[in-house]
Amino acid sequence: MPILDMPLDELKKYKGTNPRPKDFDRFWARALAEMRETDPEVELVPAEFRAPFAECFDLYFTGVRGARVHAQYLRPKKAAGRHPAVLQFHGYTGDCGEWWEKLGYVAAGFSVAALDCRGQGGKSEDAGGVKGNTYKGHIIRGLDDCPDNLMFRQIFLDTAQMAGIVMGFPEVDAKRVGAMGGSQGGGLTLACAALEPRVKRAAPMFPFLCDYKRVWEMDLAKGAYEEVRTFFRKFDPRHEREEEIWTGLGYIDVQHLASRIKAEVMMGVGLMDDTCPPSTQYAAFNKIKSKKRTVVYPDYEHEGLPDFLDMTFEFMMGL
Amino acid sequence: MPIVDMPIEELEKYKGINPRPGDFDEYWERALREMRETDPEVEFAPADFHAPFAECFDLYFTGVRKARIHAKYLRPKKASGPRPAILFFHGYTGSSGEWWSKLPYAGLGFSVAALDCRGQGGKSEDTGGVKGMTWKGQLIRGLGDSPDNMLMRHILLDTAQLAGIVMGFPEVDAKRVGAMGGSQGGGLTLGCAALEPRLRRISPVYPWLCDYKRVWEMDLAGGGNAEMKEFFRQFDPRHEREDEIWTRLGYLDTQHMAHRIKAEVLLGVGLMDETCPPSTQFAVFNKIRSKKRAVIYPDFGHEGLPGLSDMQFEFFAGM
Numbered sequence: 001m002p003i004l005d006m007p008l009d010e011l012k013k014y015k016g017t018n019p020r021p022k023d024f025d026r027f028w029a030r031a032l033a034e035m036r037e038t039d040p041e042v043e044l045v046p047a048e049f050r051a052p053f054a055e056c057f058d059l060y061f062t063g064v065r066g067a068r069v070h071a072q073y074l075r076p077k078k079a080a081g082r083h084p085a086v087l088q089f090h091g092y093t094g095d096c097g098e099w100w101e102k103l104g105y106v107a108a109g110f111s112v113a114a115l116d117c118r119g120q121g122g123k124s125e126d127a128g129g130v131k132g133n134t135y136k137g138h139i140i141r142g143l144d145d146c147p148d149n150l151m152f153r154q155i156f157l158d159t160a161q162m163a164g165i166v167m168g169f170p171e172v173d174a175k176r177v178g179a180m181g182g183s184q185g186g187g188l189t190l191a192c193a194a195l196e197p198r199v200k201r202a203a204p205m206f207p208f209l210c211d212y213k214r215v216w217e218m219d220l221a222k223g224a225y226e227e228v229r230t231f232f233r234k235f236d237p238r239h240e241r242e243e244e245i246w247t248g249l250g251y252i253d254v255q256h257l258a259s260r261i262k263a264e265v266m267m268g269v270g271l272m273d274d275t276c277p278p279s280t281q282y283a284a285f286n287k288i289k290s291k292k293r294t295v296v297y298p299d300y301e302h303e304g305l306p307d308f309l310d311m312t313f314e315f316m317m318g319l
Numbered sequence: 320m321p322i323v324d325m326p327i328e329e330l331e332k333y334k335g336i337n338p339r340p341g342d343f344d345e346y347w348e349r350a351l352r353e354m355r356e357t358d359p360e361v362e363f364a365p366a367d368f369h370a371p372f373a374e375c376f377d378l379y380f381t382g383v384r385k386a387r388i389h390a391k392y393l394r395p396k397k398a399s400g401p402r403p404a405i406l407f408f409h410g411y412t413g414s415s416g417e418w419w420s421k422l423p424y425a426g427l428g429f430s431v432a433a434l435d436c437r438g439q440g441g442k443s444e445d446t447g448g449v450k451g452m453t454w455k456g457q458l459i460r461g462l463g464d465s466p467d468n469m470l471m472r473h474i475l476l477d478t479a480q481l482a483g484i485v486m487g488f489p490e491v492d493a494k495r496v497g498a499m500g501g502s503q504g505g506g507l508t509l510g511c512a513a514l515e516p517r518l519r520r521i522s523p524v525y526p527w528l529c530d531y532k533r534v535w536e537m538d539l540a541g542g543g544n545a546e547m548k549e550f551f552r553q554f555d556p557r558h559e560r561e562d563e564i565w566t567r568l569g570y571l572d573t574q575h576m577a578h579r580i581k582a583e584v585l586l587g588v589g590l591m592d593e594t595c596p597p598s599t600q601f602a603v604f605n606k607i608r609s610k611k612r613a614v615i616y617p618d619f620g621h622e623g624l625p626g627l628s629d630m631q632f633e634f635f636a637g638m
Binding site for chain 1: 369419420423425427626633636
């Protein structure tokens, strides 16, 4: 069969390559403490978009480091009592997308919150203040600064903070909240479920942000992961600091958070994915201890996986 | 400004160059008669997909030339009295797609029908029986046979037949039926509204199936148009029969039926579109006599047009 990565039976046993920092747990404990000490100043502004059966809002909250973060928030008009919710996370450089595509969940009686990632294509602020390269790339943003200043640390916290805010809404049943997204959205789905373990169901599709060193070793730091290679070329061309750099990236490597996930997980994978190679996705998946399964597409790359969003819808209906 | 086609002022006046056959109207009268004489033998089978607020079916009917045609059909559970409906048409080689993307409209209380085009990526049959090249390409299928045997004619009839079937359902208000789709789906949306003028609102996005000769003259015979170039190279390499061939394609050119459209039209266009060049789209649009509006994206090609799906949702919600 055509193959890009390891054979499937090896993928299922693969333990990941990117190192885990020794103080990984303390790093994230400190991060979550900073998040909890931040006053979110939540604001719900009625959106321009209208649907007869949904209330649509631009949701704003203050995340760590003073950044004003935006999400779309929709809730069903005729809701009697608390109902489930779905959190949605978008792909790298993108935004939370359009309103219409959330409406299927709202019509089924769900609230939906769709995050804009700081400083990407939507309305969330990146408060900056990071040393080192700022021209391009959020994975390497802060990599030459102290690890607490890594950009994706703040974005991971935004996902958990948004989850907590939504769970705290009077109309939402905090015990019935799911998370979903593809690529960066898949990585953020896993990070959110790890940092907010009350999330009950997670449906990541070809997750990004896992096993950075493996991507580079496969010589696939070319597409979405290209900035990892560029960082080395610019700031450590002879790889004299490589162990330190991979370990620095390890703080924001989703595989190292995966063991905290309590949600039931359904992950979509294309085996010909040369943007987020399958082994990097399995590095994270294999560390999940809760109920989980993969949905495998042998001929597919980093692209729409047919029927996966239908399966995700039915999966979330079980919340 | 970057440009691939005429400037916008010229687009707004462009009259199209693909010839219109002298017997165009008789051709389509004959076709519609054949459609009306076909016993559709409509059948519903409960689908594998389930949503809490809509019943989901695989709908089958018999179209012209004995082809068994499939469409996805969703019917809202809580409907009191006849409700609006919307028809979806898909892009070339594709299929009716996933169920979840129809749910926002079902959430509005609309019935939704999404056609699979004969012999493409879904479940509808192409019964064949056509002379000439059949290896690849449905635009040119039957171009070497009698014009009544062109495959795209049958597909255009399928759209009108589906519309009529849906309009005839007891749960549907036949005066409030809309249609939408992109690329081939956009062309089929326009064709459907012309052949079934009871349609109330339509939203074609960068429509295909228009002004074929113009595409060739722009030397943009890529995408779905590559087969026109191949047809000439194989069957008329010195273009000795070119007028006859363009005229024959003229039977399938939606610009020549556009004046029949009574629906209100919301057209989406990317000005950098090199697959369905803007001028070909305006060739159709400019001939529409009903209420109409073009939504323009100067920097976009044949790709997702941000915000347009939300505009479409609000447009159809007003039906």
